Structure formats: structure tokens, C-alpha cells
Amino acid sequence: MTTAVWVRADLRRRAAMLLRFGWIEAQSCGFAVAVLACLALTSVVPLPVPRYDVLLACMVALTIGMWLLGWETGREVAVIAGFHLVGLGLELFKVRIGSWSYPEDALTKVGGVPLYAGFMYAAVGSYICQAWRRFDLRVTGYRALTVTGLAVAVYANFFAHHFLPDARWVLAALLLITLRRTWVFFTVGDARLRMPLALAFVLIGFFLWVAENAATFLGAWTYPDQQHVWTFVHASKFGSWSLLVTLSFVLVATVKATEGRLYGDLPRPTVTPESD
Template identity: 45%
Template sequence: MIELIDRHLMASYPRDSLNGISRFLTEFWYFGIKQARACLFVGLFFAAVFLMPRTGLLGLPRYDVLLVAALLIQFGMLAYKLETLDELKTVCLFHAVGFILEVFKTSAGIKSWAYTDFGYTKLFGVPLFSGFMYAAIGSYIIQSWRLLDLRIRHHPPYWMAGLAAFAIYINFFTHHYIGDYRWYLAACVLGLYARTTVVFRPLDRDRKMPLLLAFVLIGFFIWLAENISTFFGIWKYPNQMGAWSTVHIGKWSSWSLLVIMSFTMVANLKHIKEKIHVPE
């Protein structure tokens, strides 16, 4: 799809003739198209989440229908070559990491949130579809990396970035017992990525932005999506059991940290693949 739009666009607006406001608007439009394409799984999956009746479909509880929908979307993308097998493996890793966190957060004694509806495909009280909400973040990062030809300048040592990401993940569990150290971790991340820039190509020229800004922006949009999800009752926080209220703004920081962890997973996997790749 991107290639077809590219050919049509260049037939109408030769790249050499683009300058000033026309270049800005063209690149901004093309950036939006690529972002929409990168959000394909996210968009289709959350469309299913928001449009699914509370009572389910065809006699099947909505949690189970959402699992079927997520699987169909995922394998449809693979079948139509919108996603590679390696990318699918990475998405499955995100699903597993997210599901483990969900099980812990909804467990007895923690109850950070709850899935209150019935479902046949609930395991340890958590519907299996929930892991795809984390997989959606991974899918977006992977697709953006490829479609926008992402390159990272001044990336910190991979082992340090990996250690920080691991500490962020562990803090989601341990803060219930030994205190929340997210702001200390955020300070470490700020130091690690202070000089890091993400270079991307909306059209034919490289553009760049601070990677930390990208983390914060993505975290904000996930926080908005979480507000919509809780409004439709997909899951509920304790303060939303009686009546819906806005998700606490502090969750924005949690999601931004989760984005950092997700990005690090993708970056490290790509780095490992480059190191072990043997040219044919």
C-alpha cells in the first residue's frame, strides 16, 4: 500500500519540486500514512475492543470473541505479508511478557485492576486476549521501524539499555512490596538516552527527533487508549467499580516506561540478529 501511494504521490509531485510549505505538508501527510499503516494491528484490534457488545457475539463472551479477533488479525497480517515471521515471533514475546504482568496485577492481594466479565479463555482470572494489548505496542514499534526506516544515533550500550528495561519490568512487580522506584529508573533512562536521536524517513529525506520525546508521546496515546478501554468496561481500576472516572495521569509515566522497555526489546533483538546474521 505504501509503495502504491508513493508512486502516485511522486507522479503528482516530483520530489525535486517539493520545498517550503508544500514539502512540509507532503511529508507530514506521508508520515501520517505510514503511521496509520504501522498502527494496522493496533487499529483493528482496538476497533474490535470498542465495537464488541458487552454481551459478546453469537453466544460467545466478548473476551473470547476478542481473542479470536486478535488471532485472525495477526495471522491475516502474516498471510498477506504485512508482517514477517520474525516480527510475529517478537509480537508473541510481547504477548507473553504482558500476560505475565496482567496475571500478577490482577492476582489476589494486588488487584491493581480486574477483568469483571465471564470468559471461557480466562487463565488465572485474566483473559488471554489481554496479552495482545501489549503485543499491539510491540507491533507498532516493529512496523514503524521498518516503514519509516528507523535508525538510532548515539544508542547507549545495549547491555545497559537491557538492564534498565529489565529493572523497569521488575519494578512493576516489586513496587507492591519494596516501594516504587519508577522515578529513579526514569532518571537513569534520561541519562542513558539523553543524546539518543531517532532518525526516520517520511518520504525521501531523513528527519530526526529526541528518542525520549518519542517515548513520552507514545506513552500519552496509550494512556488515552486506556481511558477509552476502561470507559467501555474492558477492565476496571478499583476507583472505577462504581462509576467510570479518568485513569490517573500517573499511568502516563507507567506507559512511557513500558514503551521504553518495549523499544529496548525490539532494539536488542535487532542488534542480536545483526550480530549473528551470516550473509548468503
């Protein structure tokens, strides 16, 4: 085989792997995409009842439907419910102090927060659960207790920084130090690949920031500088999402540890095209 032929074959293989990676990612984002679709549809279709109430009904139906169809397992639905509660706790506090708001009326609002809001955090949990299964994720060098403690501190800092010095940069540095030897392994086709877990957090945080821009454009919630005209969400939220992803990962990893699906690089692929 000549060098040119080998290069072309290698490029085709890499392109096919990239397409397969994108397809698995798209499948893993099913719940999040459905949430955005609901936001888009309810923003243009006249509704006989408050929009936020319709969104809650849609997202409950999505959760039940994905479980009945086998898209989510019962244990994954329980984890996603945990995300919903964690998200609502943050929402209730942030709305109360004016970090953002939900200006529309609804019957299902508590403390100014519509109950559908927790499902947007649940969408992150759904993505991680789906990606873990579809990519057959495993980690090495993961210090569970330390990372869990830092993730809880990150979540607490989202509340505390309104009254105490903001510790996010200190926590980010500690996470980078703790995760410096932590790798996440994943399968794409017949290849077993890896990346630093910290990089995975940053990449997920970036795409969550992109999704947040789409969600605020569709009126999911409103930041103070978006009251009169929509503007891009401040880039600092990218870092906030990257940090918050650590708590999301910890919640899912805790469940995966009980299933024996947390540690190890699994050098031989266990995911086949048929199993997707």
C-alpha cells in the same frame, strides 16, 4: 523566487511531509486500531459466547491474517508473541493484587486474566516493528546493555513497588541520563529526520495512555475507580506507559541488531512511496 513564494512552497512541503508522516503512523498502528475496533464491535453486538473468548479468537485471527498478508514478517510475529507473554505475566500479578480487573466471565481466563489481554501489549510490539520498517528507523549513541538492564529494572519495578519503595523516578532519571545522546533517525518522503529517543518514548507513552482511556471506556478492563462509572485513567499511567515502552523498544532492537538494522543514521532515504 520571492520570499513570500518561498515561504508558501516551504509550508506546502512541510504540510505534505506531516500528512505523509501521519499516514505512515496510521499504517504502523494497524494492529492496535484493529484491536480497538474489535473491542468496540463486541461491546455493542450481542454475542452467543462470552465476549472475552470472542476477543481472543479475533486477535488470534488478526495475528495470523497479518502474517499471511505479509503485514507482519515471521520474525515480527515471534517478537509480538514475546510481548504477549511479557504482558500476561504483568497482568496475572496486577489482577491478583487488585490493580485492575476483568469483570466479565470467560472460558479463556487464567488467574482472573482473559488470554486476549496479552494481545494489547502485543499491539505495542506490532507498532514498533511496523514503524521500524516503514520509517527505516536507525539509532545512534544507543548503549544496548545499559538500556536493556534499565528496561528490565523498570519491568521488575512494576511488581516490586507493591512491596518495596517505588523506584520509577530513579529509573526514569537514569534512563534520561543514559539516553541523553541517543537519537532515532527516520525517513519521511525524501527527508531524513531525527529526534531524541527519550522523547520518542514519552510521545508513544502519551498515545498509549490515550488508547488506554478508549480501551477502558470500551470495557477491555476496569480500574477500581471505574467499577460503577467510567472515568479517565489517571495521568500517572502516562508515565508508566512511557517507562514500559523502554522494554518494548529493547525487545525489538535486539532483533533489529541481529538483522543489522539498529545502528546508523542512514543519511540517504531508503524508503520510497512505492515500498510503503
